[in-house]
Amino acid sequence: xxxxxxxxxxxxxxxxxxxxxxxxxxxxxxxxxxxxxxxxxxxxxxxxxxxxxxxxxxxxxxxxxxxxxxxxxxxxxxxxxxxxxxxxxxxxxxxxxxxxxxxxxxxxxxxxxxxxxxxxxxxxxxxxxxxxxxxxxxxxxxxxxxxxxxxxxxxxxxxxxxxxxxxxxxxxxxxxxxxxxxxxxxxxxxxxxxxxxxxxxxxxxxxxxxxxxxxxxxxxxxxxxxxxx
Amino acid sequence: xxxxxxxxxxxxxxxxxxxxxxxxxxxxxxxxxxxxxxxxxxxxxxxxxxxxxxxxxxxxxxxxxxxxxxxxxxxxxxxxxxxxxxxxxxxxxxxxxxxxxxxxxxxxxxxxxxxxxxxxxxxxxxxxxx
Numbered sequence: 001x002x003x004x005x006x007x008x009x010x011x012x013x014x015x016x017x018x019x020x021x022x023x024x025x026x027x028x029x030x031x032x033x034x035x036x037x038x039x040x041x042x043x044x045x046x047x048x049x050x051x052x053x054x055x056x057x058x059x060x061x062x063x064x065x066x067x068x069x070x071x072x073x074x075x076x077x078x079x080x081x082x083x084x085x086x087x088x089x090x091x092x093x094x095x096x097x098x099x100x101x102x103x104x105x106x107x108x109x110x111x112x113x114x115x116x117x118x119x120x121x122x123x124x125x126x127x128x129x130x131x132x133x134x135x136x137x138x139x140x141x142x143x144x145x146x147x148x149x150x151x152x153x154x155x156x157x158x159x160x161x162x163x164x165x166x167x168x169x170x171x172x173x174x175x176x177x178x179x180x181x182x183x184x185x186x187x188x189x190x191x192x193x194x195x196x197x198x199x200x201x202x203x204x205x206x207x208x209x210x211x212x213x214x215x216x217x218x219x220x221x222x223x224x225x226x227x228x229x
Numbered sequence: 230x231x232x233x234x235x236x237x238x239x240x241x242x243x244x245x246x247x248x249x250x251x252x253x254x255x256x257x258x259x260x261x262x263x264x265x266x267x268x269x270x271x272x273x274x275x276x277x278x279x280x281x282x283x284x285x286x287x288x289x290x291x292x293x294x295x296x297x298x299x300x301x302x303x304x305x306x307x308x309x310x311x312x313x314x315x316x317x318x319x320x321x322x323x324x325x326x327x328x329x330x331x332x333x334x335x336x337x338x339x340x341x342x343x344x345x346x347x348x349x350x351x352x353x354x355x356x357x358x359x
Contacts, residue, residue: 020324021262021319021324022339022340022341022342023262023266023318023326023340023341023342023344023345024261024262024265024266026269026341026342027262027265027266027268027269027342028261028265030265030268030269030272030342031265031268031269034272045339071324093261095259095322115259116259116260116261116262117258117259117260117261118260118261119260119261119264120260120261120264120265120268121264123261
């Protein structure tokens with residue numbers, strides 16, 4: 001973590017870079033610094049380093065550029081902490097292709113989100129626009145993102161409820177399915193008849209609201225009930 | 230702008246002219262990394278000739294640009310067979326990187342910008358000794 005105490009550049013935009021790929025973070029710092037109007041006051045490679053910087057220099061930044069995937073966790077909590085500070089804006093920079101992660105970042109308080117496939121000039125320009133008071137996201141985009149997060153949460157809640165309805169035996173059947181076993185093999189493994197296995201499977205399909213063994217398997221893998229190796 | 234295609238066997242006079250002016254091909258993902266690191270190399274090593282291409286154009290660009298060094302996310306067989314200095318930077322978006330300098334392999338758990346500049350310098354030295 002680097003901290004630059006620079007009271008003389010009071011008119012420059014002070015930036016905290018939170019990014020675990022050091023060579024890119026340093027290149028990004030270089031890009032900002034060469035513009036003259038920006039000062040990179042801190043660089044952090046993890047959430048812990050970012051929080052240590054914020055404790056040490058609580059009023060030391062105007063804009064935080066935050067990667068979502070950091071070695072000690074995702075950046076959503078940090079974005080919320082930054083959003084709680086007055087006059088600090090967060091630009092999220094992520095390699096993730098999942099729209100819901102960007103949406104969650106906006107929900108957490110990010111003022112803008114950019115994918116790392118963006119030209120480097122766009123990142124610098126985005127910070128400049130944020131500082132000039134320009135919105136990077138339209139109200140319609142923000143609403144759509146918040147809706148997306150809401151939908152995702154509802155799906156996760158429904159999935160959790162469905163999983164809670166499964167009996168321990170039904171979970172064993174699902175795990176055996178995850179091992180690639182067919183009806184006969186599952187029955188043998190669990191010392192039950194094939195008919196009983198099929199009854200369990202029908203109940204599983206009903207509880208998970210899916211229509212096939214394959215769909216049940218996908219559901220189970222997606223929600224961590226089985227591990228596909 | 231992409232450079233015009235070179236012939237396979239470089240003219241000796243042309244080779245002498247560009248001696249000490251190493252060529253670096255940037256073909257890593259994502260784009261922000263590629264462009265940001267290229268900008269730093271361009272500014273801090275002004276003698277270096279840099280070309281930036283999409284990763285999918287790596288092999289064709291090696292053939293055409295004949296770089297002394299390549300920075301990419303996934304080293305191809307063409308790269309390994311033709312370029313003496315290359316860096317596999319954050320393959321699969323991980324944190325480690327691998328550098329090959331004249332056949333010597335070095336693994337970096339957290340490669341820094343000065344490491345990359347140092348490898349560029351070594352590529353220049355190797356190009357100058359050819």
